[in-house]
Amino acid sequence: MYSVVKRRQLSDTIVLLEVAAPAVAQKAKPGEFVIVRQNEDSERIPLTIMDFSSEKGTITIVIQEVGYSSALITRMQEGDAFIDFVGPLGQATEIENYGTVLCVGGGVGIAPVHPIARGLKEAGNKVISVLGARNKELLILEEEMRAASDEVVITTDDGSYGMKGFVTHGIQSVLDKGVKIDAIWAIGPVIMMKSVANFTRPLGIKTIVSMNPVMVDGTGMCGACRLDVGGETKFACVDGPEFDAHKVDFDLAMKRSVFFRNEEAAAYHQVKCQCEKEGK
Amino acid sequence: MASKAPRHEMPCQDPIVRGKNFSEVALGYTTETAIEEAKRCVQCKKPKCVEGCPVNVSIPQFIEKVAEGEFLEAAKILKTKNTLPAVCGRVCPQESQCESKCLLGIKGESVAIGRLERFVADYEMANGTGKFAKPTPSGKKVAIIGAGPAGLTCAAELAREGHAVTVFEALHVAGGVLMYGIPEFRLPKAIVQKEISSLKDMGVEILVNQVVGKVTSVQELMESGYDAVFIGTGAGLPYFMNIPGENLNGVYSANEFLTRSNLMKAYNFPANATPVKVGEQVAVLGGGNVAMDAARTALRLGAKDVYIVYRRSMTELPARAEEVHHAEEEGIQFKILTNPVQINGDENGNVKSMTCLRYELGEPDASGRRKPVPIEGSEFELPVQTVVVSIGQGPNPLVTTTTKGLALNKHGNIAADENTMATSIPGVYAGGDIVTGAATVILAMGAGKTAAASINEYLKTK
Numbered sequence: 017m018y019s020v021v022k023r024r025q026l027s028d029t030i031v032l033l034e035v036a037a038p039a040v041a042q043k044a045k046p047g048e049f050v051i052v053r054q055n056e057d058s059e060r061i062p063l064t065i066m067d068f069s070s071e072k073g074t075i076t077i078v079i080q081e082v083g084y085s086s087a088l089i090t091r092m093q094e095g096d097a098f099i100d101f102v103g104p105l106g107q108a109t110e111i112e113n114y115g116t117v118l119c120v121g122g123g124v125g126i127a128p129v130h131p132i133a134r135g136l137k138e139a140g141n142k143v144i145s146v147l148g149a150r151n152k153e154l155l156i157l158e159e160e161m162r163a164a165s166d167e168v169v170i171t172t173d174d175g176s177y178g179m180k181g182f183v184t185h186g187i188q189s190v191l192d193k194g195v196k197i198d199a200i201w202a203i204g205p206v207i208m209m210k211s212v213a214n215f216t217r218p219l220g221i222k223t224i225v226s227m228n229p230v231m232v233d234g235t236g237m238c239g240a241c242r243l244d245v246g247g248e249t250k251f252a253c254v255d256g257p258e259f260d261a262h263k264v265d266f267d268l269a270m271k272r273s274v275f276f277r278n279e280e281a282a283a284y285h286q287v288k289c290q291c292e293k294e295g296k
Numbered sequence: 297m298a299s300k301a302p303r304h305e306m307p308c309q310d311p312i313v314r315g316k317n318f319s320e321v322a323l324g325y326t327t328e329t330a331i332e333e334a335k336r337c338v339q340c341k342k343p344k345c346v347e348g349c350p351v352n353v354s355i356p357q358f359i360e361k362v363a364e365g366e367f368l369e370a371a372k373i374l375k376t377k378n379t380l381p382a383v384c385g386r387v388c389p390q391e392s393q394c395e396s397k398c399l400l401g402i403k404g405e406s407v408a409i410g411r412l413e414r415f416v417a418d419y420e421m422a423n424g425t426g427k428f429a430k431p432t433p434s435g436k437k438v439a440i441i442g443a444g445p446a447g448l449t450c451a452a453e454l455a456r457e458g459h460a461v462t463v464f465e466a467l468h469v470a471g472g473v474l475m476y477g478i479p480e481f482r483l484p485k486a487i488v489q490k491e492i493s494s495l496k497d498m499g500v501e502i503l504v505n506q507v508v509g510k511v512t513s514v515q516e517l518m519e520s521g522y523d524a525v526f527i528g529t530g531a532g533l534p535y536f537m538n539i540p541g542e543n544l545n546g547v548y549s550a551n552e553f554l555t556r557s558n559l560m561k562a563y564n565f566p567a568n569a570t571p572v573k574v575g576e577q578v579a580v581l582g583g584g585n586v587a588m589d590a591a592r593t594a595l596r597l598g599a600k601d602v603y604i605v606y607r608r609s610m611t612e613l614p615a616r617a618e619e620v621h622h623a624e625e626e627g628i629q630f631k632i633l634t635n636p637v638q639i640n641g642d643e644n645g646n647v648k649s650m651t652c653l654r655y656e657l658g659e660p661d662a663s664g665r666r667k668p669v670p671i672e673g674s675e676f677e678l679p680v681q682t683v684v685v686s687i688g689q690g691p692n693p694l695v696t697t698t699t700k701g702l703a704l705n706k707h708g709n710i711a712a713d714e715n716t717m718a719t720s721i722p723g724v725y726a727g728g729d730i731v732t733g734a735a736t737v738i739l740a741m742g743a744g745k746t747a748a749a750s751i752n753e754y755l756k757t758k
Contacts, residue, residue, distance in 0.1 A: 039511050053468060059560065059569045060468070084569055100468040102505045232560065232570070235466050235507055236692055237476075237532040238552035242543055249536065249543060254694070268543055271645030275545040279571035286566055 018052075018101035021074060023094050026156040029081040030124055031090040032066065038073030040103045046131035047109030047226065047258055050075060051234040053100040054088045061085050062231045062241075062253070064128030064203075065104065066157075075103070078127035078156065084283035105234045106257045109224075113140040115198035118190065119165065120183050120212060122148040122204025126157050128226055129203050134164040136201075142166050144195070146186035148204065152177035183208060184215045197221050202261065206273065210266035223261035227252045229272060244268050303405035304333045311625040315595050318480045318563050321622060322386070327365070330415040334362035336400065337407045344397035345409060350742030351449075353377045355394060355409055362412055371420035374413060379452035380445065380491045380741065382421060383474055385414025386483050388738045389616050421490050430499065431458035436755045439464060439522040441508045441695060444472020446528030446728025446740035446747075448495060453748030455498045459755065462522075464506040466694075467559065472530055474737070476559040477551070479589050481596070485558070509694035514702070514724060523758055524723045524751045527699075527710060528744060531729035532692035536685050537581065541639030546575065546647035550582070550590045550686035557593050575681020576600045579650055581636065582686035583608070588619040590684045591628045599682070602628050607635040607655050607668040631678070633657070633668065639683055650678045689734045696730075709733055717747035718754075725751055 022034035040050060049064045067076035081090040092098075109132050117136050121129035126147050137143045145165040149155035150173045162168050170178025171186040179185055183204070190197065199222040202212040209225040216223045229241040229252050236254035243250050246263035250256065307323040308314075314321050325333065337359045345355045354373050361370035374381045390396075390410035398406030436459045440447045443465035451461045469475055474488045496502065508514065514525055534549035536542050548556075553572065556562040560570035578594040580587050583606035594602045604623070606613060609632050613620055624630070633655040640649045654674035657666035691708045703711040703720035710719055710726040717725045727743030729735055 039506075043511055057561075057568045084566075100505050102466070102468070102507060104510055105507065232552060232555050233467065233476075235532070235694060237534070238555050239534045239536070239549040240552045244543055249538075268645070272543070272545060275646075276571045276573070279565065279573065283566040283569055283571070 017097035017099065019097040020092050020094050023092070026078065027154050029090070030078060030154070030156055031081075032076060032078045032127075033089070033092060034067075034074045034076045035098065035101060036073060037075045037101045037103075040075050040101065041068050041073050042070050044068035044075060044104040045108035046111060046135040047128075048104035048106050049128075049234075049257060050077065050101060050103035051105060051231065052077075052089070052098050052102070054085065054092070055099050058088065058099070059085045060100070060232055060234065062105070062228060062234055064226065064228065064257070066127035066130050067160075068131065075101070078124060080124040083280045084286070087284060102234065106253060107255070109135060109201070109258060111135040111139050114222075116142040116144065116195060118187060118197050118200040119143055119145045120148070120187065120200060120202040120204070121145070121161070122183055122202075122208040123150070123154065124156065125204030125208070126161060129201060130157060130160055130164055132201050133161065137164055137166070144169065144190055146171065146183050146190070147178075148172070148183035148186065148208070149177075150174065182211065184211050187212070187215060191219075200224070200261075201226075206266055206270050209261060209264075213261035213264065213266065217262050224258050225261040225264060226257045227259060227264065227269060228257060229269060230276065301332065301336055303336070303408050304329050304411070306408070306411055308622075311627070314481065315626045318596055320484050321481050324418055325411055325415045327367075327419075330362055330367075330412060331365060333408050334359045334412055337363070338399060340399055344399065345394040345407075348394040348397040350393065350738050351378050351745050353394075353413070358416060359407065359409070359412055362416060367416055367419045368424055370416045371424060374416055375420075378413075378741070379449050379495065381413050382417035382487050382491055383445075383483060384738055384741070385410050385412075385417055386487075387478060387736075389736060391617060393738070418487075421487070431456060433460065434458040434755065436460065436523045436758070437462070437521055438751060438755075439517045439525045440528065441514070441525065442466075442472060442528040442530055442728075442730075443470035443492075443502055443504075444528055444530050444728065444740065445474065445737045446530070446744035447472070447526065448492065449741040449744030450526045450528060450727065450748045450751075451500045452495050452498060453745055454751060455495070455500045457752050459752075461500045463500060463502045464508050464512070465502060465504045466507045468504050469559070470502045470504060476555045477586065477589070479554065479558055479593050480563075481592070482589065507694065509698040514695065514699040514721075518723065523755055524725065526744070526747050526751065527695055527719070527724065527726040527730060528728045528740065529692055529695050529730045530740075531689035531734040533690040534685070535688045535690060537636065537687060539636060539638055541641055541647070542685070544639055544641040544647045545645050546681055547639060547683045547685065550580075550586045550684050551689065553590055553684045554586070554593065557597065563593075563597060572597065573682075574599045575647070577678075577680040578602045578682040578684065579605050579631075579636070579678065579680040580684045580686055581605050582688070583613040583615060584686065584688070585615045585619055587684075587686040588615045588623045588628075590686050592623055592626060594682065594684065595626055595628065603631045603678070603680070604628060605631045605634050605636060605650075605652065605678075607633065608665065609633055609657060612665050635668070635670070636678075636683075637675070640677070647681055647683055648679065650680055650683065652676055652678050689729075691730050691733070699724075707733060715746070716750040717743060718750060723754065
C-alpha cells in the first residue's frame with residue numbers, strides 16, 4: 017500500500033499529497049507521471065509528478081477536485097493509502113542546457129512544471145517562470161517555484177495578484193524586456209496550452225506542452241489517450257506526455273477530454289451526496 | 297460400444313436472457329453428463345489428442361478417471377501438465393487442437409475434451425484441497441515479466457522445480473489478457489483469480505504495479521540476483537485502421553473497450569468508477585475472437601444493433617466457430633465483405649456514421665485465403681455511434697526497447713529460439729504473444745512451459 021505521509025491544502029479544491037512509493041521515487045524524473053487507484057473500485061487516473069525524493073522514498077502529487085475520482089483523492093488524509101500507485105510512466109523531459117528557458121504553469125499545471133524548472137535550472141539554464149491563476153487564492157506553489165527559478169512572473173485573470181491577464185501576457189512581458197527565450201515549457205489547461213502555442217508559433221520559439229488526456233492502463237495498451245501530433249496519432253502515455261506544442265491538435269484534445277463528461281458528472285454527484293451524508 | 301452415444305451438448309444460458317447480463321454463457325456439465333461424455337472415449341492406445349495439445353495433457357488418462365467418477369484423481373492428472381485447466385477448458389480452441397485429432401471425430405463427433413477439462417477443474421476448485429507438496433528449494437531465482445498465460449505457466453513449472461519465482465505484472469491485478477481481455481461472460485474473473493491463487497500456494501510470488509522497462513529493467517533484474525528472466529509481456533499495442541476519423545469520440549481500440557468493461561468492470565458503473573459507453577448502433581471492425589468478445593460486450597452494455605464489419609466472408613472469419621455461433625444466437629449482425637474507408641463525426645467530434653465499401657472475393661492471396669477486392673462505386677453509409685477497432689495487436693515496446701542486446705524481428709517481436717525460447721541474451725527467455733504476435737492462450741501457455749524446461753536446464757549449468 018502507498019500511504020500519504022504528508023497532506024497540504026493548497027487552495028479550496030487543490031491538495032498536495034506526498035506519497036510513500038520508494039521504487040517509483042528511485043526512478044522518477046521530471047516530466048514523468050504516475051497512474052493511481054484510490055480504492056478497489058476506483059478508476060486508474062494519471063497524475064503528473066510535482067516532486068520526488070529517492071532519499072525519502074516519496075512522490076508528491078498535486079490534485080484538484082474536478083470529479084468523482086479526484087474528489088476521493090483530495091479527501092485523503094495522512095495515513096490513508098492508495099491501493100495502486102504505478103510509475104514512473106511516460107518519457108522524461110529532455111533536460112539540457114538550452115540557455116534561457118521559460119517555464120509556464122497555469123492553475124494546477126504549475127505542479128508538473130515544478131520538477132522541470134528545477135531540472136532545467138540544475139542543468140545550467142536561466143529559468144524564468146510564468147505562473148498563472150484565475151485569482152490570488154488559486155495560485156499554488158509560488159514559494160517552491162521561486163526556489164526552482166531565477167525569476168518569477170505572476171499573472172491572475174482578475175488582477176488580484178501580479179499582472180492582470182493570462183500567461184501569454186506574462187510571456188510578452190518577458191519578451192518586452194528584450195530577453196531571448198531559447199525554449200518554453202507550458203503546462204496547464206488545454207485551452208491555455210493552445211494559447212501559448214499560438215502565441216509562440218509566429219515567434220519560432222521551441223515550445224513543449226505536457227498533455228494529460230484520459231488514460232486507462234498508461235502503458236500503451238489501450239490507446240484511450242491518443243492525440244494528433246503533426247498529423248500522426250500518438251499515445252500520450254508512452255510517446256509523451258510532452259509534445260511539440262506547435263504540432264499538437266488541441267481542438268481534438270479538448271473534444272476527446274469531454275467524451276465521458278455526463279458519466280463523470282453522475283458519479284461525482286454520487287460521491288458528493290455520500291460525503292455530505294458522512295459530514296466530510 | 298459407448299462411442300455411439302452422441303456428444304453431449306453444453307448447457308447454455310438462453311441467448312435473449314444472456315444478451316442482457318454478464319454472467320457466464322456456458323453453464324458446464326453436471327456430474328452425470330460428464331461421466332456419460334467421458335464414457336464415449338475409446339481410450340486409444342496411441343492417443344492422437346495428446347499430440348494436438350500444446351501442453352500435452354494426458355487426455356485419455358484424465359477422461360478415464362472422469363468415467364470412473366474419480367474427479368479429484370482426474371484433476372491431479374490434468375494439473376500435472378496444465379496449470380490453468382479451468383481457463384483452458386473455457387477458452388482453448390479445442391476443435392482445432394485435441395478434439396480435431398480424436399478418433400471419434402473421423403466418423404462422428406469427437407469427445408468433448410474441453411468441456412470435460414472444464415468440468416474437472418471446476419469440480420476440483422469446489423471440492424479439492426488445493427494443497428501442493430512443496431518441492432525442495434533449488435536456491436535459484438527466476439524473474440517472470442508479465443502475469444498472463446505464458447508468464448503464469450512458466451512460473452508454475454519453475455516453482456514445481458523448487459526455484460524461487462517472482463512475477464512482475466504491470467497492471468494492478470495478475471492474469472493479463474485473461475483479466476483485461478476475455479469477458480466475464482466467457483471466462484469469469486473469479487475463476488481466473490482462483491487458478492492464480494493456487495500458483496501462489498505453490499510459492500510463486502506475484503508483484504503487481506511493476507512496469508518493467510520503467511520502474512526496473514531486465515538488466516537490473518539480472519544484476520539484482522535473478523539467475524534467469526522470462527519475458528511474457530504479450531501483444532499489448534493496439535493497431536488502428538489508419539483511416540480518417542479514427543480519433544473521434546466513440547472510437548475505441550478493442551483493448552480499451554474490453555479493458556474498461558472487464559478489468560475495470562465498467563459494466564457495473566458507477567459502483568465501479570470507470571465508465572464505458574456505447575451508442576445504439578455499434579460497429580466492431582475485425583473478425584477474430586477479440587472482435588466477437590467486443591461485439592457481445594457492446595450488446596450487453598445496451599447497444600441495439602451490433603455489427604461485425606469484416607472484409608472477407610463468413611468462411612474466412614478467424615474467430616472460433618463456437619464464438620461466431622454464440623454471437624449469431626445473441627443477435628450480432630455480420631456485415632461481411634464490407635470495410636470502412638472513413639469514420640464520420642458530428643460537430644462535437646462524436647461518431648455518427650461510417651462510410652464503407654462492399655467487397656467481393658478474388659484470387660487467393662499469400663495467406664491462401666481469397667483476397668477481398670473492393671467493388672467500385674459500392675460506397676454506402678452505415679449509421680453508428682460507436683466503433684471498436686479490433687484488427688489485432690502488436691508487441692508492446694516498453695520491455696523490448698529498454699533491454700540492451702535483445703534481438704527483435706522486423707515486426708518488433710522478440711526473436712526467440714522455437715525449441716528453447718532462448719533469446720539473444722544468455723539467461724533471458726521469452727514466449728507467448730511477445731514472440732509470436734497475437735495468438736491463443738494455450739499457445740502462450742505452451743511457450744511458457746517450453747521456456748520453463750529450458751530455464752530449468754540452464755539453471756543446472758549455473
